[in-house]
Amino acid sequence: MVDLSLIEAPPIKTAEPGSGPIETDMVIIGAGPAGLFAAFEAGLLDIKCHFVDALDKPGGQCAELYPEKPLFDIAGIPACTGQELTNSLLKQCSPFEPVFHLNQQAEKLERHEDKWQLTTSENTVLQAPCIVIAAGGGSFVPKKLTLPNAQDFENTSLYYAVRKMATFEGKNLVIAGGGDSALDWTLNLQPLAKRLTLIHRRDQFRAAPDSVAKMHKLVEQGKIDFVTGQITGLNGKDQQLHSISVKTAETEQNIECDALLAFYGLTMKLGPIADWGLNLSQNHIDVSNETFETSTAGIFAIGDICQYPGKLKLILSGFHEAALMAHTAHHYVHPDKKLVFRYTTSSKDLHQKLGVT
Amino acid sequence: MGEIIVTDLKNEKHTVEATEGLSVMEIIYDANVPIKATCFGCCSCSTCHVYVDPEWINRIEPRSEEEEEILDMAVDFRDNSRLSCQILYNNDLNGLQVTLAEETKTD
Numbered sequence: 001m002v003d004l005s006l007i008e009a010p011p012i013k014t015a016e017p018g019s020g021p022i023e024t025d026m027v028i029i030g031a032g033p034a035g036l037f038a039a040f041e042a043g044l045l046d047i048k049c050h051f052v053d054a055l056d057k058p059g060g061q062c063a064e065l066y067p068e069k070p071l072f073d074i075a076g077i078p079a080c081t082g083q084e085l086t087n088s089l090l091k092q093c094s095p096f097e098p099v100f101h102l103n104q105q106a107e108k109l110e111r112h113e114d115k116w117q118l119t120t121s122e123n124t125v126l127q128a129p130c131i132v133i134a135a136g137g138g139s140f141v142p143k144k145l146t147l148p149n150a151q152d153f154e155n156t157s158l159y160y161a162v163r164k165m166a167t168f169e170g171k172n173l174v175i176a177g178g179g180d181s182a183l184d185w186t187l188n189l190q191p192l193a194k195r196l197t198l199i200h201r202r203d204q205f206r207a208a209p210d211s212v213a214k215m216h217k218l219v220e221q222g223k224i225d226f227v228t229g230q231i232t233g234l235n236g237k238d239q240q241l242h243s244i245s246v247k248t249a250e251t252e253q254n255i256e257c258d259a260l261l262a263f264y265g266l267t268m269k270l271g272p273i274a275d276w277g278l279n280l281s282q283n284h285i286d287v288s289n290e291t292f293e294t295s296t297a298g299i300f301a302i303g304d305i306c307q308y309p310g311k312l313k314l315i316l317s318g319f320h321e322a323a324l325m326a327h328t329a330h331h332y333v334h335p336d337k338k339l340v341f342r343y344t345t346s347s348k349d350l351h352q353k354l355g356v357t
Numbered sequence: 358m359g360e361i362i363v364t365d366l367k368n369e370k371h372t373v374e375a376t377e378g379l380s381v382m383e384i385i386y387d388a389n390v391p392i393k394a395t396c397f398g399c400c401s402c403s404t405c406h407v408y409v410d411p412e413w414i415n416r417i418e419p420r421s422e423e424e425e426e427i428l429d430m431a432v433d434f435r436d437n438s439r440l441s442c443q444i445l446y447n448n449d450l451n452g453l454q455v456t457l458a459e460e461t462k463t464d
Contacts, residue, residue: 065401137395138464146433146459178429201434206426230434265430267404268395270464283464313397 004080009087010094012058015101020125024050025333027118028098028132029106029273032060034303034318035134036089041326043096044342044350047333050099050126052106052118054139059086061136062315064266075316085315095354101126105139107272109299116298129332132325133278133285133294133301134318137268145262147234156239158260162189170194172256174244176231177263183207185261187214190224197225197255199246227255234260281307292325298332300325359451363390366457375446381407381455382442391463398442400424403431404461405441410454417444417453432460 015022026042028035031053039049057063062071062082070079077085104120111117115127142160144150150158159167162185173193175186178200184207190196198215203226205212218224232252233245243254270283279286279295284307287293292300302325303318311317330339344350351357361375363385373388375381382405385392393404400423409417414437420428424443431438441455 061396061401065396066399069399069401143430143432143460201429202425204425204429206429264432265403267393267402267460274464 004077004084004088007084007088007091009058009090012090012094013097013099015099015124017101017104017120017122017124019101020123021112021117021127022050022099022125023115024048024099024126024128026050026130026132026329027052027116027126027128028134029053029118030060030134030136030139030303030305031055031058031100031102032134032136032303032318033062033085033089033315034136034322035060035132036086036093037319038132038134038302038322038326039096039098040089040093041323042329043093043098044344044353045326045330045334045339046353047130047326047329048098049096050101050128052101052104052120052124052126054103054105054141056103058090058100058102059083062086064140071315073314073316075319105271106135109276129298130329131299132329133273133299133305134303134322135270135273136304138270138273138283138305139268140266141269141271142262143264143267145231145234145264147231149234153234153236153239153241153260157236157241157258158234158262160262162261165189165192168193168259168261171259173197173259173261174199174255174257175261175263176200177265178202178205178207179263179265180207180211181263182261183211183215185263186224187211187218189261190218193259195225195256196223197227197257199227199229199231199255201228201230203228227253229253231260231262290324291328292321293328300329359446359448361446361450361453361455363388364454364456365390366459366462375451375453377447379446380442381444381446381453382440384446385441385455385457390457392441392457392461393463394442394461396442400427400440400443403427403440406431406458406460407439407441407455408435408458409437409439409444410456411437413450413453417450431458433458 025047026049031051067083104122108119176199229246229248232247236242285301287306289308302321395404396402
């Protein structure tokens with residue numbers, strides 16, 4: 001029996017952001033379980049794939065939302081975690097060497113001669129006869145503060161990520177959150193900031209215990225402040241924060257602040273895909289349940305994002321959809337070749353492709 | 358069978374039918390009141406975040422540590438914040454009132 005926990009994720013091929021135009025056979029948007037298995041099925045049919053994903057790693061929801069949580073309904077696998085499934089899917093498709101364009105969102109899709117041309121948020125340009133949307137619930141983006149004036153300060157004194165550490169030099173910096181991002185940046189930015197305050201709703205953290213211990217030490221040494229509470233107001237003008245209001249168990253206080261970093265994790269948004277002219281209802285893309293093609297020829301959708309009568313949002317459905325999609329996509333990629341259906345158990349040709357001969 | 362009262366993001370109240378054994382998130386979803394609920398009950402996101410009416414807060418099972426950890430990522434957390442997927446409806450909760458938090462907003 002194979003113990004999935006023993007399978008390590010193989011190294012993946014990546015490319016410089018802004019590369020291209022790169023010609024390939026299939027661009028898969030979303031490197032979650034459905035997309036990864038699609039690269040395997042496509043590989044068996046000599047279809048080369050490139051991935052685009054907003055996260056910094058493959059795996060989609062499995063890797064981001066529940067890497068440690070067990071899944072019990074993957075056919076043939078009694079139990080595995082989201083990360084274990086991701087690692088084994090990566091290993092499974094690795095003979096076909098898919099290329100991953102991570103940390104970028106699929107933005108623009110247009111016709112270019114007889115192919116589709118996809119441009120990402122990092123200006124990577126990919127051209128292929130087939131596009132597969134395996135984007136689940138959309139791309140992961142940082143959760144934003146919901147305070148009514150939050151947008152006024154965004155990117156000028158309110159940030160949801162650190163692009164340049166120098167931005168925070170000499171600032172009265174407030175970091176909000178209790179996960180690894182909040183704690184890691186607290187430790188990294190403390191030497192740079194004029195004063196750093198960490199705010200979290202309680203004195204318990206999801207972050208790595210070592211980072212939490214280091215943070216507590218800085219508080220003891222008087223180098224940073226830690227406040228247990230919630231941000232209730234942003235005060236400032238002309239896109240510049242001056243202070244924030246914080247509600248604690250006892251009182252409501254103002255904390256001097258000219259830069260605020262908020263780390264409340266990620267949420268999913270459909271994003272630019274909604275503007276590609278596909279048949280959409282309630283953020284799901286209509287497909288044929290024979291071919292998994294959308295209303296537009298050459299564009300497919302599989303996994304949680306697709307919709308057809310009887311659809312179940314299960315990983316195993318995504319696998320089925322990936323296999324059927326790949327067989328239809330073959331006609332676009334290799335119009336002159338006859339598709340011969342073969343089994344991996346016995347086909348010498350497939351064994352060669354998988355490198356198991 | 359009973360009912361719960363859900364206040365949506367437009368501040369409109371919906372009285373919806375509630376079945377024992379379903380989570381409050383599932384009850385809201387089934388009633389077609391928009392709720393994002395990305396992970397759909399896995400206790401892995403906070404897009405089913407609700408505020409429980411203060412009169413009810415002590416009448417429901419307290420948060421588990423797993424729920425507390427996810428609520429660490431909730432935007433606009435309040436003392437009466439809960440993940441609606443973690444409140445299992447039973448008939449003692451007939452009349453429960455909850456208000457959807459901003460992060461339940463669908464695209």
